[in-house]
Amino acid sequence: MNILEWTFVASVLTATAPVVLAALGGLLCSVSGIFNMALEGQLLFGAFSAVVVSHLTGNAWCGVAGGVAATALYSAVLSVSAVTFRADPVVVAVGLNLLALGLTSFLMRRILGTAGTYTSPELRGLPTLASLGLGKITVIGPVLGPQSPLVPVAFVLVVAAAWWLKRTRSGLRLRGIGQHPEAAESLGLKVGPYRHGVVLAAGALCGLAGAQLALGNVTLFSEGMSAGRGWVAVVAVMLGGVRPYRVLGACLLFGVAEALGFRLQGVGLPQQFADAAPYVITLLALVLASVAGRRRSARLEFT
Amino acid sequence: MRTTFKTGLFAYTGAALALMLAACGTSSTPETGASAPGKSVILISPNPVGVNSFLQLGVKGAQAAAKEIGASFKLYESKDPNSIAQNVDAAVRAKPTIIVGISFSFDDIFSTVPKQHPDLQFLEVDSCAKTQAPNLTCVSFKEHEAAYLAGVEAGMLSKSGKIGVVAPLDTPFMHRWIDPFYAGAKSVNPKTAGTTLYVGGNNPFSDPARAKSQTQTMIGQGADVVAASASGGNQGVFEAVAAAGAKSFGVDVNQCAQSPGNIIDNVIKHVDVAESAAIKDIAAGKTGGTKVYGLAEGGVGVNALDGDVASSQCTVASSPEVIAKVKQVRDDIVAGKVTVADPLAG
Numbered sequence: 001m002n003i004l005e006w007t008f009v010a011s012v013l014t015a016t017a018p019v020v021l022a023a024l025g026g027l028l029c030s031v032s033g034i035f036n037m038a039l040e041g042q043l044l045f046g047a048f049s050a051v052v053v054s055h056l057t058g059n060a061w062c063g064v065a066g067g068v069a070a071t072a073l074y075s076a077v078l079s080v081s082a083v084t085f086r087a088d089p090v091v092v093a094v095g096l097n098l099l100a101l102g103l104t105s106f107l108m109r110r111i112l113g114t115a116g117t118y119t120s121p122e123l124r125g126l127p128t129l130a131s132l133g134l135g136k137i138t139v140i141g142p143v144l145g146p147q148s149p150l151v152p153v154a155f156v157l158v159v160a161a162a163w164w165l166k167r168t169r170s171g172l173r174l175r176g177i178g179q180h181p182e183a184a185e186s187l188g189l190k191v192g193p194y195r196h197g198v199v200l201a202a203g204a205l206c207g208l209a210g211a212q213l214a215l216g217n218v219t220l221f222s223e224g225m226s227a228g229r230g231w232v233a234v235v236a237v238m239l240g241g242v243r244p245y246r247v248l249g250a251c252l253l254f255g256v257a258e259a260l261g262f263r264l265q266g267v268g269l270p271q272q273f274a275d276a277a278p279y280v281i282t283l284l285a286l287v288l289a290s291v292a293g294r295r296r297s298a299r300l301e302f303t
Numbered sequence: 304m305r306t307t308f309k310t311g312l313f314a315y316t317g318a319a320l321a322l323m324l325a326a327c328g329t330s331s332t333p334e335t336g337a338s339a340p341g342k343s344v345i346l347i348s349p350n351p352v353g354v355n356s357f358l359q360l361g362v363k364g365a366q367a368a369a370k371e372i373g374a375s376f377k378l379y380e381s382k383d384p385n386s387i388a389q390n391v392d393a394a395v396r397a398k399p400t401i402i403v404g405i406s407f408s409f410d411d412i413f414s415t416v417p418k419q420h421p422d423l424q425f426l427e428v429d430s431c432a433k434t435q436a437p438n439l440t441c442v443s444f445k446e447h448e449a450a451y452l453a454g455v456e457a458g459m460l461s462k463s464g465k466i467g468v469v470a471p472l473d474t475p476f477m478h479r480w481i482d483p484f485y486a487g488a489k490s491v492n493p494k495t496a497g498t499t500l501y502v503g504g505n506n507p508f509s510d511p512a513r514a515k516s517q518t519q520t521m522i523g524q525g526a527d528v529v530a531a532s533a534s535g536g537n538q539g540v541f542e543a544v545a546a547a548g549a550k551s552f553g554v555d556v557n558q559c560a561q562s563p564g565n566i567i568d569n570v571i572k573h574v575d576v577a578e579s580a581a582i583k584d585i586a587a588g589k590t591g592g593t594k595v596y597g598l599a600e601g602g603v604g605v606n607a608l609d610g611d612v613a614s615s616q617c618t619v620a621s622s623p624e625v626i627a628k629v630k631q632v633r634d635d636i637v638a639g640k641v642t643v644a645d646p647l648a649g
Contacts, residue, residue: 007519007520007523011516011519011520014516015512015513015516018512105351115351115352116352116355116356116359116509116535117509117511117535117537117538119538119561146546213512217512217515217516218511218512218515218538218539218542219542220511220538220539220542222509222510222511222535222536222538223351223509223535224506224509225506225509225510225511225512225535226506227504227505227506227509227510227512227513228504228505228506231505258513258516259516259520262500262516262517262520263520263524265499265500265501266498266500266520266521266524270473271472271473271501271503272473272503274501274503275503275504
């Protein structure tokens with residue numbers, strides 16, 4: 001294996017990590033029966049609040065915590081309106097996505113005193129795993145060395161979520177609520193609090209995704225920097241349904257398409273084609289998934 | 304239940320919409336400077352000024368010129384082609400001395416509106432409407448000449464002979480920063496190979512994470528100079544070259560201070576200088592026509608040509624032989640001995 005291929009794996013992981021975190025949030029909502037389409041806006045809001053808190057405290061980890069907390073708060077708009085007032089989550093999500101774009105640009109001018117891109121040598125980004133002593137190990141060094149600690153965390157969280165949904169009592173209850181809320185309610189489960197919980201958790205995960213994007217992938221904030229990653233996460237949730245490993249697979253597919261696109265552009269593939277690749281892959285995957293779904297009986301299982 | 308649902312929905316979407324409008328609607332900056340009655344300059348941007356250092360320069364130039372001719376200054380920021388038309392409408396109704404539009408986004412609207420308002424003066428910066436009315440003045444630039452000079456520097460300073468550019472989109476206009484850059488590099492080192500990666504995606508002009516990843520890809524393939532033409536994504540390019548010990552170029556303004564020690568030089572477009580000269584000309588009654596700013600007119604350039612290059616924090620300052628060569632190539636271009644092909648021509 002030469003070094004080039006390991007850097008390819010590394011760039012796939014870098015591109016995938018924020019998407020996986022956001023998609024995991026979308027998945028939890030989806031399991032509970034709420035379609036969370038506000039991932040893009042929450043991702044952007046998370047990136048912004050993480051940078052602001054890191055800027056104010058001078059500590060990247062405080063920035064991560066701030067991004068998580070602020071985005072959970074932001075997602076409360078969705079949880080209150082969709083769960084308490086039974087508003088259509090799609091409509092609220094559209095509002096939240098647009099609001100995030102305007103609000104971050106507006107607050108950026110107010111709090112950071114600049115427009116466009118905010119960056120500063122004093123802005124603390126997350127440390128790389130190489131600087132924490134992982135750089136020397138074979139394979140792990142070149143693949144994980146340039147990543148922030150949040151990248152492995154993202155993948156561990158997928159495993160944790162899969163285990164939680166499949167193996168624990170509360171996970172089972174959440175699945176029950178998603179499959180048949182009335183039946184779950186008649187058994188005495190509190191549907192509302194569970195749903196509030198997962199929407200807020202999804203907000204927190206998007207906050208983590210934003211922090212990874214703005215303090216891990218790069219160390220800066222620029223207007224609209226989520227750049228469609230939240231939408232990719234939404235599509236990954238639609239592709240993977242309520243199965244964490246399938247959602248992870250879909251996210252990785254997008255990551256591979258992006259990283260491969262860069263390399264193919266370098267050897268003459270037109271940019272427009274590289275741009276279209278993720279959408280072509282989505283279409284193909286949707287077709288394949290529906291064909292496979294038709295062949296198999298509609299068993300509900302969680303892997 | 305039904306009523307709660309509806310009120311809740313309306314309350315939330317209503318609040319969201321109100322905030323949105325407040326946050327990103329058409330905004331205007333307060334008047335600056337002492338304003339003589341009747342004299343005013345209105346600048347209309349094609350996009351929000353925010354991400355764009357080029358538009359920021361445009362605002363700066365118009366502001367300075369307005370101050371000098373004793374006029375008030377207003378900025379109308381547009382979000383899309385539709386809001387450009389609305390802003391031009393509003394500007395025409397305000398009857399200012401001069402209406403300034405920046406970029407090719409005004410080509411269509413400025414080929415009709417000036418004719419309908421012969422009593423007003425219009426200025427289009429960085430492009431020109433196809434049918435030019437006598438009361439429309441145009442200012443355009445030869446960015447490709449400056450990009451060529453940057454290419455000369457890249458060709459001399461690249462050790463691997465592999466250079467690259469990260470650009471937002473594969474459009475003809477963007478090639479003004481790309482093709483001449485490679486041509487300049489090949490003029491000093493014919494073996495130089497150039498690779499361009501385009502950010503693309505949902506937000507090509509402000510996606511630093513992708514720009515960074517693309518830069519890392521090119522560095523991984525052996526490039527040691529990657530020029531940043533990615534607008535809001537530039538900082539991502541700078542972060543990648545800084546981490547890998549490669550070098551980069553900035554664009555439009557001096558960006559060397561954003562990543563000291565990692566940026567060789569900048570492809571500069573003196574939008575402010577050209578624009579403010581044009582506004583002053585119009586105010587003095589010299590209207591109409593197109594003025595093209597190239598190296599000869601000092602409208603474009605690189606920091607290496609400036610007297611204060613030593614304090615610019617650009618790494619080219621420590622390579623006097625490169626600066627000498629750039630100055631010589633500049634003189635050759637101005638004298639017509641070297642012609643830089645314009646990717647937009649033909």
